Amino acid sequence: MDFYIINGSPRKKYNTAELLEKASQGIKDELKDTNEVNIHQIHLYDLDYKGCKSCFHCKRIGGKYYAKCPIKDDLLDLIPKIQNSDGIILGSPIYFGEITGEMRSFLERLLFSLFVYGGESNAPKKMPVAMIYTMNVTEEVFNGLYGNKFDLMEDIIEGIFTKPYSLKVYDTYQFSDYSKYENYAFDPELKAKRKEEHFSIDLKDAYDLGVKIAQDSLKDI
Ligand SMILES: Cc1cc2nc3c(=O)[nH]c(=O)nc-3n(C[C@H](O)[C@H](O)[C@H](O)COP(=O)(O)O)c2cc1C
Secondary structure, three states: OOOEEOOOOOOOOOHHHHHHHHHHHHHHHHHOOOOOEEEEOOOOOOOOOOOOOOOOHHOOOOOOOOOOOOOOOOOHHHHHHHOOOEEEEEEEEOOOOEEEEOOOOOOOOHHHHHOOOOOOOOOOOOOOEEEEOOOOOHHHHHHHHHOOHHHHHHHHHHHHHOEEEEEEEEOOOOOHHHHHHHOOOHHHHHHHHHHHHHHHHHHHHHHHHHHHHHHOOOOOO
């Protein structure tokens, strides 16, 4: 079985990456008695690619690339593997109220070739999907500022694969040392307290998300 863990943060050892690591562990533990479980960790910022180029080869009736993305870059071989995988977990920090540009471009490429205007998805497989979002703001600020803004992309993912599980991790610890960076918005002591008291709960939630993805991968969904 193949699972893809996609890190949409440029940082490989911070919040998003740590949560994704825990989610991977949840998959591994849940499927420990299953043969051949491959967890593929993808760091989007290591790859060279762009978003959808609107060539419409994937929509061309009878065309060679129907339901496929023909763009020759680092996603060319990866996209079909992910589209045929047994589970996908995507993690992204929030940059100016959105998932990162790299994650957004990646999702355009992963999804558009399977998206059919007004029709059924061309997905070769309906695998479980999860989204992990990490951000500076508190849950309260998130609700006021961003509301349901991630629902649209999640609805698109649902239409193509399955309804994604969604984990939002608020009030993350952004800097390695708050005293070294200019910031008038966040109290370093409160940030440290939150990290100390809450990040372990976030990690547990990420682990449980991995467990659910593993369990769903064994079901006929
Ligand atoms: C360019 C940039 C923009 C950001 N914009 C937001 C934002 O709009 N809202 C927010 O809550 N956090 C914002 N953040 C903070 C990150 O989302 C947050 O620290 C996140 O947990 C970082 O993930 P990482 O530790 O995995 O890199 C921003 C960070 C950067 C670098």
